Amino acid sequence: MKRNSRLSLALHTLGHMAxxxxxxxxxxxxxxxxxxxxxxxxxxxxxxREAGLLRSEKGHSGGWRLAKSAADISLADVYLxxxxxxxxxxxxxSDPSRCSVEVGLQVRVAEVLEDxxxxxxxxxxxxxxxxxxxxxxxxxxxxxxSEK
Amino acid sequence: MKRNSRLSLALHTLGHMAxxxxxxxxxxxxxxxxxxxxxxxxxxxxxxREAGLLRSEKGHSGGWRLAKSAADISLADVYLxxxxxxxxxxxxxSDPSRCSVEVGLQVRVAEVLEDxxxxxxxxxxxxxxxxxxxxxxxxxxxxxxSEK
DNA sequence: ACGAACGCAACTGCAATTGTTACGTTTTGC
DNA sequence: GCAAAACGTAACAATTGCAGTTGCGTTCGT
Numbered sequence: 001m002k003r004n005s006r007l008s009l010a011l012h013t014l015g016h017m018a019x020x021x022x023x024x025x026x027x028x029x030x031x032x033x034x035x036x037x038x039x040x041x042x043x044x045x046x047x048x049r050e051a052g053l054l055r056s057e058k059g060h061s062g063g064w065r066l067a068k069s070a071a072d073i074s075l076a077d078v079y080l081x082x083x084x085x086x087x088x089x090x091x092x093x094s095d096p097s098r099c100s101v102e103v104g105l106q107v108r109v110a111e112v113l114e115d116x117x118x119x120x121x122x123x124x125x126x127x128x129x130x131x132x133x134x135x136x137x138x139x140x141x142x143x144x145x146s147e148k
Numbered sequence: 149m150k151r152n153s154r155l156s157l158a159l160h161t162l163g164h165m166a167x168x169x170x171x172x173x174x175x176x177x178x179x180x181x182x183x184x185x186x187x188x189x190x191x192x193x194x195x196x197r198e199a200g201l202l203r204s205e206k207g208h209s210g211g212w213r214l215a216k217s218a219a220d221i222s223l224a225d226v227y228l229x230x231x232x233x234x235x236x237x238x239x240x241x242s243d244p245s246r247c248s249v250e251v252g253l254q255v256r257v258a259e260v261l262e263d264x265x266x267x268x269x270x271x272x273x274x275x276x277x278x279x280x281x282x283x284x285x286x287x288x289x290x291x292x293x294s295e296k
Numbered sequence: 297a298c299g300a301a302c303g304c305a306a307c308t309g310c311a312a313t314t315g316t317t318a319c320g321t322t323t324t325g326c
Numbered sequence: 327g328c329a330a331a332a333c334g335t336a337a338c339a340a341t342t343g344c345a346g347t348t349g350c351g352t353t354c355g356t
Contacts, residue, residue: 005314011253026332033247037315042333059323062332075257086234099181105159105280109152109223116268123260132253153345174301185346190302207354210301 006044009034010078011129013045014053018070019133024063044082051081076125086117154192157182158226159280161193162201166218167281172211192230199229224273234265 013030017023027038027045034041045064048054055067066073161178165171175186175193182189193212196202203215214221 007257008250008253011257012247012250015250015253028332034250038333039316039335040314042335043314046334056333057323058321058331058333060331061324062322064333075260099160102156102160102163102182105156105163108275108280109155109159112268112271116264116271119267120260120264123264124257127256132256176301186302187304187347188345190304191345194303204302205354206300206302206352208298208300209355210353212302 006047006082007079007084009036009041009044010048010082011075011132013041013064014048014066014070014073014078014129015132017064017066018073018129021066021070024057024061024065026063030064047083048078048081051077053077053081070130071128073129074125075127075129076121076123078129079124080121086113086120154230155227155232157184157189157192158196158230159223159277161189161212162196162214162218162221162226162277163280165212165214166221166277169214169218172205172209172213174211178212195231196226196229199225201225201229218278219276221277222273223275223277224269224271226277227272228269234261234268 012034013025016033017025027041030045031038031041045054045056049056049067052067053073054064056062056064160182161173164181165173175189178193179186179189193202193204197204197215200215201221202212204210204212
């Protein structure tokens with residue numbers, strides 16, 4: 001699925017950060033670990049920064065770090081920060097040419113989807129990113145040494 | 149959203165069929181009404197036929213019709229027939245190179261999505277396609293006359 | 297047997313997303 | 327100060343998924 005791409009990059013990275021919150025990670029580091037490009041990483045993590053989950057620092061020893069306690073970041077926070085919603089999102093312009101069956105249907109389905117998404121967020125809100133970090137994690141044990 | 153395209157074609161068409169179950173509709177008719185191509189209609193409705201919701205007949209006076217009572221067809225039936233699932237759907241090949249955070253995350257998120265989708269299906273299952281057909285529907289009142 | 301419909305495969309076109317390159321800006325360390 | 331290392335951003339290329347289209351075969355009914 002396409003929707004999982006950015007979300008999984010974000011969750012994956014935050015999962016690691018939860019295991020070692022002080023460590024500063026560069027986008028190149030992260031990109032290398034998840035198998036993508038530094039610019040892509042910056043694009044995704046930039047969203048998380050806007051949402052107040054991460055902080056980035058420029059300059060020589062810059063990089064990315066959690067902006068608050070890992071325990072206070074839930075999967076829902078990450079999901080919402082990327083604003084990829086299930087429901088189509090309001091192309092409900094009242095086009096008079098549309099037939100009534102179509103309109104009634106859209107309303108009905110949209111209602112259900114809205115409701116379902118709320119439940120999804122609720123469920124995601126119940127787990128923090130600290131809970132997805134296993135005790136043994138090679139990537140984190142590697143510490144600050146960036147071995148090419 | 150892209151996911152809504154086929155689903156809305158399917159629901160729209162079934163909604164109309166529920167209002168006049170005996171009438172045979174050609175894919176060209178339907179395509180004209182929903183503003184698309186006959187082949188696209190056949191692609192989507194073909195899925196519904198595989199699921200036992202519709203029957204199609206070839207030949208001169210062929211076309212599409214409900215395969216069972218409209219009251220027995222729920223929105224969930226249509227949703228499931230198109231097999232567009234929320235959850236990424238089993239690319240869970242145990243790649244040893246994947247890091248444990250990633251794996252744990254996928255499992256966790258997949259669990260939630262599975263659960264959420266079950267609720268979605270349950271909700272959709274509560275309404276039948278007869279409930280989305282308004283009493284006054286110009287398209288259906290037009291009857292079998294296909295006015296170009 | 298001819299026309300009208302579906303069935304199916306292949307191709308094109310479009311839109312969204314990701315990947316890539318390039319360049320500017322900021323900060324650190326020397 | 328100045329070079330190196332990092333982010334920020336814009337622009338472009340590559341990829342992907344899906345709708346749309348065409349074409350042809352098949353199957354019916356008249």
